[in-house]
Each structure stands twice: as structure tokens, then as C-alpha cells.
Amino acid sequence: MIKKIICLLLVLSLVLQGGCWSRKELSDLAIIMAAGIDRTPDGNIRLTVQIARPRAFGGGTVRPSAAQENNAWVLSQTGETVLDAERELEKKVSRKIYWGHMVILVLGQEAAREGIRSLINFFSRSPNARETLWVLVARGKAEDLLNSHSQLENTSAQSTGSVLRDAVGVPVMLKDLIMMLASKGTNPTLPFLELTASGAPQGPGMKENIPEAKNKQQKVTETHAEITLTGTGVFKDDRLVGQLDVPDTRGLLWLTNKIGPGEITIPSPAEPGKKISVNITRGKTKIEPFYDGQNARFEIKITMEGDLWEQQSTEDLTDPKIFAAIEKRMAQRIEQRVRSVLDKAQFDYGLDIFAFGESFHRKYKKEWAALKDRWDEVFANADINIAVEAHIRRTGLTTKRIF
Template sequence: MIKKTICLLIIISLILPLEGCWSRKELNELAIVLAAGLDSTPEGNIVLTVQIARPSALGGSQSGQQSGGGAQQNNVWVVSQEGESVLDATRYLESKVPRHIYWGHTVILILGEQLAREGIRKSINFFSRSPHTRETIWVMAARGEARDVLNSHSELESTSAQSAGRMIRAGIGVPVMLKDLSMMLADKGINPVLPRIELTPSGTPQGPGMPENLTETNTQQSRATIHAEVALTGTAVFNDDRLVGWLDYHETRGLLWLQDKIIDGEVTLPSPTEPNKKISIDITRGSTRVEPFYDGANIWFDVEIQMEGTLLEQQSIEKLTNPHIFNNIEKNAAHRIEDKARSAVEQAKYDYGVDIFGFGQAFHRKYKDAWPLFEDRWNEVFIGADINIKVKTYIRRTGLTTNRISEQ
């Protein structure tokens, strides 16, 4: 009898903690956030903008079209709310959204320019701390307001958030997830960078179009004919958590080389025999090795970059079977990559005064004992350090033809 009682008590104690699905939310009760944007107000508050999927638009086979073949619709609902913090704005937002706000499918987080210049730590804390958001969200900085970027649609993808996510995964800009940004903010050997996103005029919509929101196109006529597409146009440079400036597209390529993050791309250079004509090389492989040196007084870095590629376009008619010409093309390609890398270094050093390449991290790994002497003033040390860049390029193939078809 005693054994039966003990067994019963054990069974009851095991069953009681099983609380079931008391906190479950059905799919039709969720407002799925695809993208979020943060802006600041003059009073110091935060404006949270969310791009919420519209199930009726995304669920059908003709996404963004009415069932009767009518005018084009938005696939998302974009709504904003001001608050003293992100969580505060979220709570107020719940009074406008008739469903439970769900962050699990958020693709991108966009930080507005003014907010980024004031400092981003306080703004991203919610997304880093909340168990409902993911650390794999792509983070970007807007040129202008994040709200304007989110209030747009894509001509090819279902939403502008998906369009931006696909571009960053394809290696168009500097890829930065929320977890990467958090680590950069915590590490004194590198300053954060984020891809710059903005709306750009991108052709005329085919068929019935939706009004666009480009600042430059305020008249009703131009708003109906100019499409605004999200585009990655460069890189945002930060000193600690404050935005200090931008890198353009070519400087961004130099940054990617120095960070060893080149995925693909191309190098275009003048022909060795006809400088007014171009040769383009498709990058198939790239690697970068950074070696720091410290002699007790001076710090310098040797950077070795290697690129392999395929020559895929030739406007000139020189013979690629000529070893001298082929070697000249490889050397010119190396000079072009070196110029982009040096341009990024000079911009970071002399215009912004920050190490955005991770040279401090490389120095820390090699000289652990000396690092405490420099970590609190690493940006100053970086400005005075010599950066020696050496590039080697190898053209492995010339496509389906060796020489261009002669004009004669």
C-alpha cells in the first residue's frame, strides 16, 4: 500500500509541471513582422516602423493582385508608432494592430540616419535582449529615415524587405547580422559598419503601379511614373555606436577585400594596348591575410590579397595568347584592387579616424600582452600605423573564347 501511494505521488508530481499549450498563438492571430525600422524624434523618442505581411495578398498565386485582376495592392501593411523606447512603442502599436505582433520572421532591421548619428546601442538593445527576435536579422543603416525605406514595394520580390535580404545575402554590400553588430560594439579592436540602404529611382513600373514615396518626386504625375526600389548604395561607418560617415560603392569593395569578405564581383580595367577600351574579369575566388607587426615602438600591418578570376569581357582585340599581354592584364587587375583597398583605408584613417577593418583584432590575437597598452586608444594607434598592401591576381580562364573576334 505504501509503495502504491509513493508511485501515485511520483506520477502526480511529474504530471503537474506539464502545462500544455497554454501560451500558443494560432497563425491567424499573428501579425508577422517582415521588417522593422527605427527613427528618432527631436524630443529624444523612438519611432518604430514595422512592415507586416498581409496574408490575403501573400497567400494567393497572384501576389499583390486582386482576385479579379484589378489594380495592384500592397503585400504588406506599414505602420509606425512613437514611444520612449522600442518596447514602449511596441505596446502602443498593439492598440493599432488587431493581432499579436510576431518577430520570429523579421528579415531586416533598418536604423534611420539621425538615430544612428545619436547612437544605436540604446535602440538595438530590445532586439538583442528579447527572446522573440532572432540574432540573424540583417541590420542596415538608411540614408534618411528608415520609415521611408520600409514604405516601399519591390517589383520582383513579394516585399521590399525580402528584396533587401536577397541582395545582402548575394554579397552586394557588407553583410552584418544583429549578432555581428553586437560583437563589433563589444570589441575595441574594430568599429561597426552597416550596409547603407536607400530608395533610388529604378525605372517605370509595368502595368498598374502603386504611388511611390521618393522625396524627389512630389508631384502626382511623377509619383505615378517613377518607381522607387530599395538599393544597397554603400556602407555606413561608425565610431563606437555613432554614425560618422559613409563609404561609396568602390570604397565598400575595398572594405570587403580588407575584411576578407569578398564573395563574388568583377574587376574592370583599361586594355593594355587600347586604354579607351575595357576588360572585365569575373571574381571566382578571393582571400586576404593580415599580419600585424610590433617592434616595441612602431606598429604596422602587411596585407596580402589574392584574387582568382575568369576574363569574361574584352572590348579590345589584343591577343590573350601573348604571355606579355596576359601578365599585364593580371598586374593591372592587381593595381585596381589595391587602389580600392587603399581608398577605403585612407577614408577610414583620415576622414573618420576609425578602424573598421579589424586590424585591432588581428593585433590583439598576435600580441596579447601588448594589447592592454593600446585597446583604449586603438583608433589613434590605427591612424599612425602603416598599412602595406600587396595584391596578386591570377586569371585562370578566358571564357568560351580565347581572343575577341577580329573586326577584319
């Protein structure tokens, strides 16, 4: 009898409880796609979030009205900390804010200059935000960057995530940033993005304001703007101190052994003024540090393989001499790129942003203990030799140009 009563109670409790405790229905969540952080003049945090509007994500491939409608809702709120600002947002947002699907974290330029450690802490601590989200720096305010649309993706956050992964630049996940901040052997770098005019607006909702174009060029404000990768932000410890342009970013990629798809254009050895472009298929960089007790020296060995895909000139590629000359020019070109960014890092900023310190640390573990606290100084005075070996493996579907 008692057993029956207990069984009955258990079954009843199933009905009453049913796993309803702290349930999170999809229709009760405000899914954050992107967050941006700026600082207000009085030192508070201004949090901007891009919330996906679920209706715009609905099924079906043909949505004629989709272009007319904004797929995301962007709004900002000020608070003393990120969590405080989030609480303030809850006053406006009818659903529970959910960080789990966040793609990008945008740090405003000004806020980044004052230090990013305090800005990212919430995202590394909270179990909801993931350490795989992309972190980047916005030119100007993060708020303006997030207030934009994408022509191809549902939200500009998703489009930015894809651009970061695929385009020229050094994509940085939150976990990578944390490792860079924790390491004494490198200074962090983050991709630098801004809004640039990108074609005609494809619907009334797609017109953007490029912040600095306001008032000056009314025409520009009528255009459509996409978030664009325009370089790399350089940090001294956790403070933004400068910016590398796109060619220097390529140099940075070479030096950190992260070169991906890309191209190299060189002047033709035979006909001045005409250009040859080579598609990079493989690139590898080896860095070997040396230390004589006084000065550090680095030997950098870069090997690159590519396919020749465009030739404005008409030299005969089947001639090994010409082929060798092209390869030599390519090697010089890569060396120039690398040297340019090295010079900037060594002489303009005096900062090791290539994790050379870490490779030094691996080889000279005893000496490292004494050098780690003044590593940037050692790096700035180091001799760096670059040796580049470039090979063209294929020439596309054309061998010798006869037309």
C-alpha cells in the first residue's frame, strides 16, 4: 500500500515539475548576435547589442520582403560594468538576454586605448558567452559599427564573423586573446574593422550612415556600408597604441606563420610597368632565435609556393631564366612586406607583436627569466635576418602567352 502511494506521489510530481524549472524557451530568448563596448566620457561602459529578430530568420528560401526588413535590432545602454549595462537593457528588451550564440565582440577604438582587460572579463567569466567568439576593434565607436546590415547574411555580425575567418587578417578568438594577454612573450593584436561604402542599398532598410561622412558628404550617407577589414590593431599589453594597414597585416600573417589564401603582385622583370600576380597556395615561416648574452638575433626563413594566375606582360614563362627571375622578385616582395612590418614593430612601436618572445622562451628558457620583463626592449634592439624562398608551381590553364 505504502509503495503504491509513493509511486502515485512520484508520478504526480512528474506532472507538477516536468522539468519546468529555469526552462528557457526559444521564444523567450533575445539572442545576441554581437556585442559592442564603448566607454562614456565619465568612464562608464556603453554596451551595444545586436539582437536577432527571429521572424527574419524564418524558414523558406524565397523571402521577397526580407530585404525591406531589418533582421537585427541594435540598441545601446550605459552601465558601470558590462553586466550592469545588460541589466539595464533587460528593462527594454521583452525577452531574456541570451549570450550563447554571440559571434563577435566589438571593442570601440577609444575604449581599447584605455585597456581591454576590464572589457573582456565578463565574457571570459560568464558561462553563457563562449570563448570561441571573435574579438575585434572598431574604428570609431563599436556602436556605429554594429548599426549596419549585411547584404548576404542575416545580420552584420554573422557576415563579420565570416569575413574575419576568410579574409586577409589575423582572426582572434576570445581564448586566443586571453592567451596573448597572459603571455609575456607577445603583445596582442586584434583585427581592425570599419564601415566602408559597399554598393547601392538593396532596400530602404539597407541605407547606412558612415559615421565620419555625416554632414560632409551627404551622398555617402545614402549608400550601403558593410563592415570591412581594414587592418590590425596593435596593443601594448592591453592598450591599443596603433594600427597596421592591410599590406602590413599580410606581413604580420607571414611572421606569425598564419598566411592563408592570398596573392602577391610584382612588376614584370621583362616589361617595366606591367604586372604579374601569383596566387599563394602554401606559405611556411620558421623563426629561430639566437642569443649571445647581450643581444637577441632572429633568423626568419619563409618558404612560399604559388600559382601564377595573371600576367599582363608577355615574357616566355617556359624559359627557366625568366621563371627564376619572377620567383626572385616574389621573394624580394615578400621580404619587403615582412621588413616593413618588422620595422614598424621594432622602431615605431617598440613592441613584439609576433610572439617572437615565445619562440625565444622555448629555446632559451634560462635566459628568458631575466629578459621577460623587458622583452619589448630586447626585441626592439634585435637583429632580424630574413631569407625568403619563393616557388611558382603551376601557371594555371595557360602556359605561354600568345594572345
